[in-house]
Amino acid sequence: MLAKLGVNTIDELFADIPDEFRNPPLALPSPMAELEVQQELSSLASKNRALGSGPSFLGAGSYNHFIPAIVKALMTRGEFLTAYTPYQAEASQGTLQVIYEFQTLISNLYGMEVANAGMYDGATSLAEGVLMACRVTRRSHVAVADTLSPYYRQVIEAYCQAQGLELYTVSSGQAPSLDQ
Numbered sequence: 001m002l003a004k005l006g007v008n009t010i011d012e013l014f015a016d017i018p019d020e021f022r023n024p025p026l027a028l029p030s031p032m033a034e035l036e037v038q039q040e041l042s043s044l045a046s047k048n049r050a051l052g053s054g055p056s057f058l059g060a061g062s063y064n065h066f067i068p069a070i071v072k073a074l075m076t077r078g079e080f081l082t083a084y085t086p087y088q089a090e091a092s093q094g095t096l097q098v099i100y101e102f103q104t105l106i107s108n109l110y111g112m113e114v115a116n117a118g119m120y121d122g123a124t125s126l127a128e129g130v131l132m133a134c135r136v137t138r139r140s141h142v143a144v145a146d147t148l149s150p151y152y153r154q155v156i157e158a159y160c161q162a163q164g165l166e167l168y169t170v171s172s173g174q175a176p177s178l179d180q
Helices: 034-045 069-075 093-110 122-137 150-163
Strands: 141-145 166-170
Touching: 122 141, 122 150, 141 150, 150 166
Parallel strands: 141 166
Antiparallel strands: none
């Protein structure tokens, strides 16, 4: 590469840069043990404000919220590690049993005839819910709040476009009427 540039050494390449700028002495602290480094970084980090220490305007799902400890305990179980719905019952009876129990409990809790646990993410679940609501009510117009995550909205737009449904945005400060 140096030959392509017409120089023989790296020093020749950087010869136009004065020595004091090429290799300045580094003001590094003395070596530290791992524990000392951890304490130093904790001290530096404590100067920052954490997300929950004041108002957050990040939006799109980035907000301070409580996640019960049971969620972590459940999510580390093998049955919940993937959103994949298995197709070989004999190889995945535990997963199928958990899905059945969940769907049954949700149906009972909300007084629904059916509940689906085979969705891959929140946006897909929301879009499927929108399509189901349109099919059940035989309506072709969908209203969503302007505070909806932009990622969720993109998925709903794709689903609605494919089904010929009209999507409307309602201002979060505006109470929609049935005439709109």
